[in-house]
Amino acid sequence: MYKYKWWSTSLILIPFISILVLLLRSNGIQTFFASNQLEESIKNSVGIVGWIFGGIMSLLGFLTIFIAFTYENKLLKASKIKQQLLRPYALNLSEIINKLSEYSLYTRRDFIINIIYWIFLIVSSSSVIIWGIIIAFYTNFDFSLSVINQNKVINYVLLLLWILFTLFLLSILVMINFIRFNKDPLAEGYLLDGFELSDIESLKRNKADLQELYYKITPTLILMKNPNYLPDKISYKLELSIHFPVKLLNIRFVVVLYKQQSDDISIRVFGVLKNLNKLGESFSTIIADDINIIGDSINEKTTGVIKFYDREDNLISLLKLKVEENEEGMSIKASEKVDLNLITRDVDYKDIEKRDEEFIDYTI
Structure with missing residues (x-):
């Protein structure tokens, strides 16, 4: 410098x-x-x-x-x-x-x-x-x-x-x-x-408490009912979007939602944020508008986590997620921090491994 x-x-x-x-x-x-x-x-x-x-x-x-x-x-x-x-x-x-x-x-x-x-x-x-x-x-x-x-x-x-x-x-x-x-x-x-x-890698070099920072600025996943959803209530379509209240450079994340009372994964959302135009700006994007949800596979009893990684794919923050239902759909937010020492084996980073461009994607 x-x-x-x-x-x-x-x-x-x-x-x-x-x-x-x-x-x-x-x-x-x-x-x-x-x-x-x-x-x-x-x-x-x-x-x-x-x-x-x-x-x-x-x-x-x-x-x-x-x-x-x-x-x-x-x-x-x-x-x-x-x-x-x-x-x-x-x-x-x-x-x-x-x-x-x-x-x-x-x-x-x-x-x-x-x-x-x-x-x-x-x-x-x-x-x-x-x-x-x-x-x-x-x-x-x-x-x-x-x-x-x-x-x-x-x-x-x-x-x-x-x-x-x-x-x-x-x-x-x-x-x-x-x-x-x-x-x-x-x-x-x-x-x-x-x-x-506003760069996670720079903050890490300066010994920031990234677990605390991510807890304060963690994104919100939003599952909103699509107007074209099927009314039989057996299956329906949702629009999946994500909102970051503060966008930072080099945010690398993986969201995992589990099916109710099961270790099976209901939905995964993962991505990397790279581009920043203005300090303190927020960021929102629609990931998909035609996700099929069968029955009550996602509801307020659904559990999940969001994991954040550095550029070397080291886990630097882990937060539990909770689901809040409303008339328009569901929002998924962080509920509490999880001690990183409790994680002995982690392979979720493979979704974003060696990805250096900005993107957000999902799998069901």
Whole structure:
């Protein structure tokens, strides 16, 4: 992520190091200045330029720090939201959706902070060069330690102030650069972007509690009576659809409904979700509109589970399902979490094994 984050700081480091080496190692230049004293007017002109840049830097530094802390507050809020979404124990479904939208706003890269960074970088680099030249004029490059006198002490004090001034500017630039690239203020590394926080694989790498998250956002299966159903009540047709209240990238799932008081499977629904257009969006689709149901093979006493897998087909969440009947048909929702350690053998993943495109299908 952001491969070349720090190259721009070389624009201040290179002139700083170059001038520092020039000041401390250029004996020939020191001899020239000692034998050719510059006119006082030139030194005064250089001093005036230095004070002008000093005033500009003071004002710009204050404004930059103020704006930087404003952006830092946004990143602090985003970091707290990230931690809440990784472990959503205190969040309900609507709060999860809202926080995904908020997180996207807080972490969106802003061109204003980029403009501020580059302006401050250019002015800082110019100031380092100008103040370095001013020190050269005022000290005549005289930093030898062979003889220590009052002038030498003043020269070294000026040099130390210039070094501290440069380090101060560099520290501000580093802080702004962290903010530009969304450094996480509460944890190591950088904040995830909005789509990374909506990616199951990314959440897994960041040690999210996926069992809890899936329990909060689990989809609902809907079996709705088709207007063309047969009225003899012995068999009838249903429309099968699924609704995800929140669509996330790389959701891989298998739903298994069992026949009443039997281990025989009544219906299986499985699929992979890959495409995401907007953070926090929901997703619904009709899977089939002509499913034949015989008798009471699916009713409120029907049991079932929904399993979620990662890309390596490891089981990462397991939820029990319950059926709720109404006049229009049935809805199937998650009722409780199941401990993954209870599963010793699982082959349901074969329905989605090696499938990397978005699809949803079913079998009866």
